[in-house]
Amino acid sequence: xxxxxxxxxxxxxxxxxIIPTYNRPHLVTRAIESVLKQxxxxxxxxxxxxxxxxxxxxxxxxxxxxxxxxxxxxPDVHTNTVKDRANIAKARNKAVKRARGxxxxxxxxxxxxxxxxxxxxxxxxxxxxxEYTLCAGGIIGINQENPQGVFKIGTIYPEKDEDIRKMMLMxxxxxxxxxxxxKKDWEAIGGYxxxxxxxxxxxxxxxxxxxxxxxxxxEYFTAYTWxxxxxxxxxxxxxxxxxxxxxLIIKYxxxxxNFYKSFLITV
Numbered sequence: 001x002x003x004x005x006x007x008x009x010x011x012x013x014x015x016x017x018i019i020p021t022y023n024r025p026h027l028v029t030r031a032i033e034s035v036l037k038q039x040x041x042x043x044x045x046x047x048x049x050x051x052x053x054x055x056x057x058x059x060x061x062x063x064x065x066x067x068x069x070x071x072x073x074x075p076d077v078h079t080n081t082v083k084d085r086a087n088i089a090k091a092r093n094k095a096v097k098r099a100r101g102x103x104x105x106x107x108x109x110x111x112x113x114x115x116x117x118x119x120x121x122x123x124x125x126x127x128x129x130x131e132y133t134l135c136a137g138g139i140i141g142i143n144q145e146n147p148q149g150v151f152k153i154g155t156i157y158p159e160k161d162e163d164i165r166k167m168m169l170m171x172x173x174x175x176x177x178x179x180x181x182x183k184k185d186w187e188a189i190g191g192y193x194x195x196x197x198x199x200x201x202x203x204x205x206x207x208x209x210x211x212x213x214x215x216x217x218x219e220y221f222t223a224y225t226w227x228x229x230x231x232x233x234x235x236x237x238x239x240x241x242x243x244x245x246x247x248l249i250i251k252y253x254x255x256x257x258n259f260y261k262s263f264l265i266t267v
Contacts, residue, residue, distance in 0.1 A: 013068065014042040015123055015180070016099030020077075020091035021109035022050045025059030027225070032063055034112035040120035043105075045069045046098055048091045050077040070098070089192040089200035096186055104183050106201075111177040114140060114223040121217060122180040132161075133212030134181040134205065136174050137221030154224075157216040164214040168206060169249040169262040171242075176201045177222045185211050199244040206252045242266055 017035050021028045028047065035045055045068060049056045052075050063069050077091045096104055103123060107113070115137070122135050140154035155172065158164045167173065189207040192200045205214075246266050253259035 010067075012100035012102075013044040014101055015040075015044075015103040015105055015119060016096070016101030016183070017043055017045045017105045017107055018048070018092060018095035018099065019045060019107050019109055020048045020050065020088050020095065021056055023053075023056070024109045025056045028056060028109040029059055029063070030112050031107050031109055032060065032069070034114075035107065035119075036063075036066075037116050038113065038119045039117050040123060043068060043119065044099070044101060046095045047071045048077065048095045049073045050075055050087075050091055072098070087194065089194045089196060092200065093191045093194065096183065096191060099183060102183060103180050104186060105180045106176045108177050108224075111175075111222055111224045113177075113221060115219065115221045118221040119180070122221075125215060125217075126180065126182065129213075129215070131213055132215050133185045133208045134179055134214055136178045136180075136214070136216040138217070138219055139175050139178050139222045139224060140220050141226045142223045143226060154220070156218055156220070159216055159218055161213040161215065164216060165209065166257050168202075168209065168214075168256045169252065169258055171245060171262070171265060173202050174205055174216075175222070175224065177224065178216075179205070181208055196244065196248075198241050199248055202245070203248055206248065206255065210255060 019028065019031055032045060035043065047060065047070070049072065051073070057071065057073060060069075060071060064071055072094070074091070074094060077087050077094065092106065103126060105119065105122070118137060122137070125135050126132060136157055138154060138156040157174065158167060185208055186204075188211060189204070193203045194200070196203050249259060249262050249266065
């Protein structure tokens with residue numbers, strides 16, 4: 001059971017960082033540290049732990065002295081799902097529902113924010129540009145066997161809305177940990193689709209794009225870890241992910257350009 005008390009006179013943070021996690025105590029603490037190092041400090045961190053044990057709670061216990069960090073142990077996110085995917089859509093929704101911030105910044109437990117000014121730049125942009133529903137930044141890969149070095153250069157997404165829309169149906173879209181979006185827009189579209197555990201992030205962004213514009217900074221904001229887990233995930237779910245992506249591009253083919261190009265790449 002999760003209990004917490006937030007003083008009524010405690011002003012809400014501007015941004016809520018949501019971190020779903022499952023049996024990765026050695027990685028989730030790195031993710032939390034990367035948030036704490038941000039130059040922008042008006043945030044809260046909401047950790048939704050779906051682990052079947054208390055190892056994650058033990059690992060992050062020292063961080064819970066910071067009132068901005070809120071921890072919830074909710075193993076029910078595994079109910080009727082692919083277990084090692086932990087129904088991440090359900091976990092994300094649980095976190096956003098608890099969020100007090102105006103903006104939502106997802107962060108996966110095996111990722112971390114590479115740029116200490118990520119939040120500062122993204123929040124300022126969204127505050128100054130209300131017609132934008134989401135902004136992002138680039139991502140790089142870190143080798144699990146050599147975490148101090150860059151494994152490979154990742155992706156800098158197109159900057160402008162019209163160019164971003166041209167790539168939204170392509171297989172290489174925004175990764176979850178690079179974006180920030182408005183909570184009111186998440187509410188307006190009904191949140192993450194929990195029936196879509198292998199593509200909940202893309203599905204959300206495609207719906208958000210019908211409410212407002214996209215923008216992406218031309219610099220690296222986030223790092224992801226490439227290692228045994230990712231290779232195993234591709235082996236297990238690679239074909240299912242492609243099939244799921246195909247369903248999504250067919251569903252949104254009239255809303256975004258380059259359907260046929262994306263279709264040919266996917267199949």
